[in-house]
Amino acid sequence: MAQITFDRIRHSYYPDPQKPEDFALREINHSFEDGGAYALLGPSGCGKTTLLNIISGLLQPSHGHLRFDDQDVTNLSTQERNIAQVFQFPVVYDTMSVYENLAFPLRNRNVPKQIIDAKVKETLEMIGLSDGAHRKARRLTADKKQKISLGRGLVRSDVNAILFDEPLTVIDPHMKWELRSQLKKLHRRFGHTMIYVTHDQTEALTFADQVVVMYEGQVVQIGTPAELFERPMHTFVGYFIGSPGMNLLPVDTDGRMARIGDHSVELPGAAPDLAGRKTDLGIRPEFTRISTSGLPVQIRKVEDVGRHKIIRAVLDGQEIAAFAGEDESLPADPHVQFDTAGMNLYADSWRVELGA
Numbered sequence: 001m002a003q004i005t006f007d008r009i010r011h012s013y014y015p016d017p018q019k020p021e022d023f024a025l026r027e028i029n030h031s032f033e034d035g036g037a038y039a040l041l042g043p044s045g046c047g048k049t050t051l052l053n054i055i056s057g058l059l060q061p062s063h064g065h066l067r068f069d070d071q072d073v074t075n076l077s078t079q080e081r082n083i084a085q086v087f088q089f090p091v092v093y094d095t096m097s098v099y100e101n102l103a104f105p106l107r108n109r110n111v112p113k114q115i116i117d118a119k120v121k122e123t124l125e126m127i128g129l130s131d132g133a134h135r136k137a138r139r140l141t142a143d144k145k146q147k148i149s150l151g152r153g154l155v156r157s158d159v160n161a162i163l164f165d166e167p168l169t170v171i172d173p174h175m176k177w178e179l180r181s182q183l184k185k186l187h188r189r190f191g192h193t194m195i196y197v198t199h200d201q202t203e204a205l206t207f208a209d210q211v212v213v214m215y216e217g218q219v220v221q222i223g224t225p226a227e228l229f230e231r232p233m234h235t236f237v238g239y240f241i242g243s244p245g246m247n248l249l250p251v252d253t254d255g256r257m258a259r260i261g262d263h264s265v266e267l268p269g270a271a272p273d274l275a276g277r278k279t280d281l282g283i284r285p286e287f288t289r290i291s292t293s294g295l296p297v298q299i300r301k302v303e304d305v306g307r308h309k310i311i312r313a314v315l316d317g318q319e320i321a322a323f324a325g326e327d328e329s330l331p332a333d334p335h336v337q338f339d340t341a342g343m344n345l346y347a348d349s350w351r352v353e354l355g356a
């Protein structure tokens with residue numbers, strides 16, 4: 001296994017890129033640590049597959065270098081990089097049995113027969129295909145075939161990394177949950193570097209130790225699920241992570257005070273001079289409460305989501321969301337209160353560090 005380093009990597013699918021928008025992947029300088037469990041998370045078209053294909057060697061970046069430990073692998077083939085990859089749709093040998101499909105990549109590498117047998121049986125167990133291991137793959141349903149693809153990715157212990165590109169798309173919802181927890185367990189047990197592409201935040205947050213959030217070809221934040229929740233470094237992270245996402249309110253700041261329309265709230269620290277910049281206060285619904293005092297709001301809708309309620313309200317013409325307890329009753333003259341501990345300030349979409 002290896003540490004995977006992006007050294008000033010950019011990629012454009014155009015022959016002569018000029019503007020930043022011409023790049024499907026804008027400059028990345030980052031190391032994926034050996035043995036880490038990463039998720040690449042972002043909406044459709046943000047560059048996740050492009051980044052993954054640069055690691056696997058299916059794509060050569062137009063600029064920069066990729067290294068596995070100290071070795072420059074930018075010009076090496078996928079085979080030479082020793083990477084296992086699991087795609088969105090099953091890639092299986094239909095004429096082979098389930099068992100043979102898993103044994104094949106090991107035979108190709110001259111692994112001794114007994115080790116092959118032990119590894120294949122262990123992997124079949126993990127993916128729940130021990131029964132019927134000698135059936136032809138052709139006869140199986142799409143989700144079972146995809147399990148074979150997952151198994152083929154997991155069966156080798158000598159790979160530099162295992163890459164997963166939305167691997168659970170064709171798996172039914174219950175099995176999705178089960179396979180995701182299996183992958184997590186496998187990661188803990190074998191310590192492979194795993195990089196998992198998804199646009200689903202639940203998948204990313206449950207699988208990964210570190211989540212790489214991408215937006216319009218840029219990596220906007222790399223962090224643990226808790227860091228993404230508590231300190232979103234970009235408004236997109238605040239909006240994309242969480243259910244519902246972070247409230248963003250345009251404000252004017254003056255030291256510790258932030259003005260929202262005719263009202264003011266106190267920030268957890270002093271803002272720097274942000275004159276001329278688009279400034280927003282970010283506060284998650286979890287830190288937003290409906291109360292009898294604070295800033296006046298109109299309530300539009302109450303959604304009961306089980307353990308709590310989501311209150312949709314309007315503050316100074318701006319839609320906001322607040323959390324309320326299951327049995328909490330709402331005041332006749334509703335106001336909103338923001339918990340200072342949950343406040344983040346953004347200038348031109350990027351988080352601003354507040355002073356003392």
Ligand SMILES: Nc1ncnc2c1ncn2[C@@H]1O[C@H](COP(=O)(O)OP(=O)(O)OP(=O)(O)O)[C@@H](O)[C@H]1O
Pocket residue numbers: 013024042043044045046047048049050051199
């Ligand atoms: N072969 C290609 N030629 C030209 N443009 C491409 C090519 N592949 C991808 N793109 C463009 O590059 C951008 C990033 O695409 P990419 O597939 O990496 O995004 P993604 O985040 O993986 O999206 P999805 O979740 O839909 O797969 C998109 O604007 C896409 O249209």
